[in-house]
Amino acid sequence: MAQPVSFLSDFGTQDEFVGVVHGVIYRLSPASRVIDITHGITPGDIRGGALALTRAIQYLPPGVVLAIVDPGVGTPRKALALETAAGFFVGPDNGLLSPAVAMVGGAVAIHAIENREVMIEGPGNTFAGRDVFAPAAGLLAAGEATLADLGPELDPGQVLPLMLPLPKVEESAIHGEVLWVDWYGNVQTNIGPEDLAAIGVGPGESVEVRVGASAHEGRFVTTFGDVAVGELAIHVDSAGLIGIAVRGGRADEEISLASGRPLSFRRS
Amino acid sequence: MAQPVSFLSDFGTQDEFVGVVHGVIYRLSPASRVIDITHGITPGDIRGGALALTRAIQYLPPGVVLAIVDPGVGTPRKALALETAAGFFVGPDNGLLSPAVAMVGGAVAIHAIENREVMIEGPGNTFAGRDVFAPAAGLLAAGEATLADLGPELDPGQVLPLMLPLPKVEESAIHGEVLWVDWYGNVQTNIGPEDLAAIGVGPGESVEVRVGASAHEGRFVTTFGDVAVGELAIHVDSAGLIGIAVRGGRADEEISLASGRPLSFRRS
Amino acid sequence: MAQPVSFLSDFGTQDEFVGVVHGVIYRLSPASRVIDITHGITPGDIRGGALALTRAIQYLPPGVVLAIVDPGVGTPRKALALETAAGFFVGPDNGLLSPAVAMVGGAVAIHAIENREVMIEGPGNTFAGRDVFAPAAGLLAAGEATLADLGPELDPGQVLPLMLPLPKVEESAIHGEVLWVDWYGNVQTNIGPEDLAAIGVGPGESVEVRVGASAHEGRFVTTFGDVAVGELAIHVDSAGLIGIAVRGGRADEEISLASGRPLSFRRS
Numbered sequence: 001m002a003q004p005v006s007f008l009s010d011f012g013t014q015d016e017f018v019g020v021v022h023g024v025i026y027r028l029s030p031a032s033r034v035i036d037i038t039h040g041i042t043p044g045d046i047r048g049g050a051l052a053l054t055r056a057i058q059y060l061p062p063g064v065v066l067a068i069v070d071p072g073v074g075t076p077r078k079a080l081a082l083e084t085a086a087g088f089f090v091g092p093d094n095g096l097l098s099p100a101v102a103m104v105g106g107a108v109a110i111h112a113i114e115n116r117e118v119m120i121e122g123p124g125n126t127f128a129g130r131d132v133f134a135p136a137a138g139l140l141a142a143g144e145a146t147l148a149d150l151g152p153e154l155d156p157g158q159v160l161p162l163m164l165p166l167p168k169v170e171e172s173a174i175h176g177e178v179l180w181v182d183w184y185g186n187v188q189t190n191i192g193p194e195d196l197a198a199i200g201v202g203p204g205e206s207v208e209v210r211v212g213a214s215a216h217e218g219r220f221v222t223t224f225g226d227v228a229v230g231e232l233a234i235h236v237d238s239a240g241l242i243g244i245a246v247r248g249g250r251a252d253e254e255i256s257l258a259s260g261r262p263l264s265f266r267r268s
Numbered sequence: 269m270a271q272p273v274s275f276l277s278d279f280g281t282q283d284e285f286v287g288v289v290h291g292v293i294y295r296l297s298p299a300s301r302v303i304d305i306t307h308g309i310t311p312g313d314i315r316g317g318a319l320a321l322t323r324a325i326q327y328l329p330p331g332v333v334l335a336i337v338d339p340g341v342g343t344p345r346k347a348l349a350l351e352t353a354a355g356f357f358v359g360p361d362n363g364l365l366s367p368a369v370a371m372v373g374g375a376v377a378i379h380a381i382e383n384r385e386v387m388i389e390g391p392g393n394t395f396a397g398r399d400v401f402a403p404a405a406g407l408l409a410a411g412e413a414t415l416a417d418l419g420p421e422l423d424p425g426q427v428l429p430l431m432l433p434l435p436k437v438e439e440s441a442i443h444g445e446v447l448w449v450d451w452y453g454n455v456q457t458n459i460g461p462e463d464l465a466a467i468g469v470g471p472g473e474s475v476e477v478r479v480g481a482s483a484h485e486g487r488f489v490t491t492f493g494d495v496a497v498g499e500l501a502i503h504v505d506s507a508g509l510i511g512i513a514v515r516g517g518r519a520d521e522e523i524s525l526a527s528g529r530p531l532s533f534r535r536s
Numbered sequence: 537m538a539q540p541v542s543f544l545s546d547f548g549t550q551d552e553f554v555g556v557v558h559g560v561i562y563r564l565s566p567a568s569r570v571i572d573i574t575h576g577i578t579p580g581d582i583r584g585g586a587l588a589l590t591r592a593i594q595y596l597p598p599g600v601v602l603a604i605v606d607p608g609v610g611t612p613r614k615a616l617a618l619e620t621a622a623g624f625f626v627g628p629d630n631g632l633l634s635p636a637v638a639m640v641g642g643a644v645a646i647h648a649i650e651n652r653e654v655m656i657e658g659p660g661n662t663f664a665g666r667d668v669f670a671p672a673a674g675l676l677a678a679g680e681a682t683l684a685d686l687g688p689e690l691d692p693g694q695v696l697p698l699m700l701p702l703p704k705v706e707e708s709a710i711h712g713e714v715l716w717v718d719w720y721g722n723v724q725t726n727i728g729p730e731d732l733a734a735i736g737v738g739p740g741e742s743v744e745v746r747v748g749a750s751a752h753e754g755r756f757v758t759t760f761g762d763v764a765v766g767e768l769a770i771h772v773d774s775a776g777l778i779g780i781a782v783r784g785g786r787a788d789e790e791i792s793l794a795s796g797r798p799l800s801f802r803r804s
Binding site: 004006008013033035036037038039040052053055056059060061182183184186222223224225226233235236237238239240243245248 | 279280281282283284285286287288290291292294295298311312339340341342343344388390391392393394395398399
């Protein structure tokens with residue numbers, strides 16, 4: 001039975017790239033549904049793509065995950081196809097797949113996509129999404145190929161991991177960074193609720209957020225509705241990490257945060 | 269038999285929100301097609317979302333409408349599931365669904381989505397699209413739940429309506445406002461062709477459009493092709509309301525119009 | 537059996553236009569999958585839409601192609617439905633379909649969509665995508681209509697071609713122009729690899745790119761990885777044309793290129 005394909009990329013929506021990949025998959029596996037996770041990853045932002053995929057993965061149907069953020073296209077970076085307990089993953093060997101694969105329990109097999117017979121022979125070699133990744137995803141989804149048909153098995157140690165920054169918890173402060181600013185201006189940090197607990201901040205209590213030379217007062221609440229309009233709501237976000245929101249506003253603008261920016265929390 | 273889900277939101281296309289909702293629906297109702305009406309509603313713009321849904325509704329297949337523009341997420345606003353002659357509607361209780369539901373003849377039953385067993389228990393409570401609305405839509409589409417399974421019935425009077433501005437027709441002028449500026453810069457007003465007739469403007473005749481302190485000459489025509497390039501075409505738009513277009517240009521820029529801006533028409 | 541519909545437009549993703557067209561197609565042909573090629577064509581950019589469709593066409597499944605970039609909506613331009621060896625094409629008669637139809641071997645029959653019974657009778661006549669093109673595509677995809685059901689046959693000579701600029705090859709220089717700048721800032725020219733060969737530029741050799749008064753040094757390489765970060769990679773792109781990329785950067789910004797801009801290549 002044909003499996004669904006969940007597809008994430010930095011292709012944007014301006015060009016025909018996404019449609020062409022859909023076309024290639026349809027031709028190989030017409031009964032597979034394709035779910036577009038997002039194609040709005042910042043061009044070349046491997047970490048941003050990996051984090052989005054990791055946040056989404058447990059809500060996607062078992063099947064094939066096709067993820068393409070591939071600034072190294074046209075260099076010797078490998079093309080990967082992995083099998084996990086949650087299905088297949090297809091994408092470049094640059095760390096993009098690693099956190100999501102880890103989240104579903106790791107790979108049981110990893111192959112490089114190298115066999116020319118499973119690729120589309122297109123002009124140029126700049127559109128690996130179309131010529132290499134989509135055919136592999138389509139064949140796996142259709143049950144028309146095994147990993148071994150795509151290319152040689154790799155050792156897990158040969159695959160690039162993705163280093164994600166860990167917060168540093170001191171006695172009275174946590175130093176972390178911004179992982180993600182969403183469409184609404186809500187901010188996700190790399191800090192967990194257990195870190196806040198470790199510095200003694202409990203539900204309903206005040207927290208100081210330091211960004212650069214500025215300090216901002218927030219409250220650790222359960223829902224946005226627990227703070228007044230315009231106030232900082234420090235909360236557990238939809239991925240289980242500490243988020244920063246401004247009720248009725250944009251936290252990224254109010255306190256100058258962007259992906260990768262360091263920040264710290266302190267009791268106040 | 270699985271029903272299609274028509275899905276509108278202000279989620280944008282940058283993050284994985286839309287894909288996650290598709291994933292949740294797929295897992296509950298794999299045979300349901302999901303039609304993305306649009307996810308480009310301005311964040312938090314309930315009126316803009318309600319109007320887009322109302323313009324689209326009669327062209328969508330019967331099934332489930334899932335609409336999420338939810339600035340009140342995390343506050344005690346209710347989550348609704350309604351049944352109408354045209355199918356089910358799922359979304360927040362903030363007026364977003366009201367005009368479209370009215371257009372298809374009103375609700376025959378209204379329930380609040382409150383039963384925890386039909387929700388996804390995710391971290392945080394900021395992504396009701398994933399945890400509350402998508403599961404309800406998926407279960408209804410699959411025929412796996414009734415409204416009563418989702419939560420208690422509500423009285424129609426408990427549901428928030430949406431107030432849409434009515435034009436004021438005087439003897440020689442109509443005072444209205446802009447409802448929508450589309451991607452091409454075409455403008456939709458809240459004024460109907462019967463209002464133009466009431467001030468004596470007939471097909472082919474000139475109309476004056478006043479915006480702030482400026483007056484602009486237009487002609488009430490059947491098609492864009494009836495005016496010269498650069499001229500204002502006052503016309504009945506694709507939703508049956510009076511629209512303003514500039515042939516070969518953008519009406520919003522030419523005469524400074526934006527959603528919510530007041531304007532008036534006069535015979536000239 | 538229902539055929540898939542591949543859909544390209546300049547509708548953007550902000551409004552409900554794309555969703556409404558999906559709805560109309562679903563109602564007429566519920567078993568047809570709809571592949572969105574892209575809806576990000578610059579509003580009214582017929583050439584841009586035609587080129588995107590041409591680059592995509594060979595990767596799409598046989599079925600119905602629905603393409604709408606229609607600045608002449610509301611003028612007497614015809615609505616077309618064509619049959620080719622690769623399936624049906626539906627769209628406005630403004631050149632949009634012509635290069636893609638030529639690429640699949642030309643039309644075996646061309647009809648104008650004129651019969652009112654196959655159209656949706658909506659208010660206004662500004663949304664031909666909904667009222668004229670989508671119903672035609674849906675009926676053809678469902679096998680519920682033949683071309684003759686849509687309207688009268690046309691002579692190929694009655695259909696608008698699209699003039700694409702040809703490069704001018706001199707003894708030591710090629711004069712061409714930019715066809716497309718993609719999401720990543722990579723540039724596609726209207727120049728082919730055989731043109732570079734004609735002026736004596738072989739693989740691995742240097743090329744001078746002149747844009748306006750500026751000259752830039754590049755190298756004609758097989759893959760992006762063959763140049764250093766920041767260098768110009770002149771390469772055969774994914775459509776078989778000469779492309780210009782900057783490894784790790786945006787060629788459009790580095791050397792001031794945009795769609796339609798003239799440039800020339802010289803041996804250096």
